[in-house]
Amino acid sequence: MRYSSRVKPISFLKANAAEILSDIASRREPMLITQNGEAKAVLQDVASFEETQETLALLKLLALGNRDIEAGRTRPAREVLKRLREKKTSA
Template identity: 70%
Template sequence: MRYSSQVKPISYLKAHAAEVLSHLADRREPLVITQNGEAKAVLQDVTSYEQTQETLALLKILALGQQDIDAGRVKPISDVVGRLRAKRTSV
């Protein structure tokens, strides 16, 4: 996606806030807000934001898992399954 078509000055946002919010919800494309010709903020709809946060959380989990593998902090699956079965039968 090219953000250059989704750039508006802050004055546009002030004058057309309801329209901007509707556009964000309909198109689900972020909008870059400029101030004095410089990009200052990015607006996006809530659904897209939540999806982005979920994706980042999953990527963090994957990265942490990879760090554990790289550091040798792993156990064979048979050991883990055995421990889980032992806990289940002791309860």
């Protein structure tokens, strides 16, 4: 996706807010808003924003897992499964 075609000044946003929101929701592409020629904000539909947040959460979990691996804070899967089975039978 080329963001250069989705750059609009804040005055355009003010004059066309309803149309822009509809366009963003239907196309599911963000729009960059400028003020005095500088990028100031990104408008994004809610569904895309939620997907982005979920993706970031998964990436954070992966990064934390990689840190645990590097630090040696891991256990073999067999050991973990055995412990879980023992907990299940004792409960």
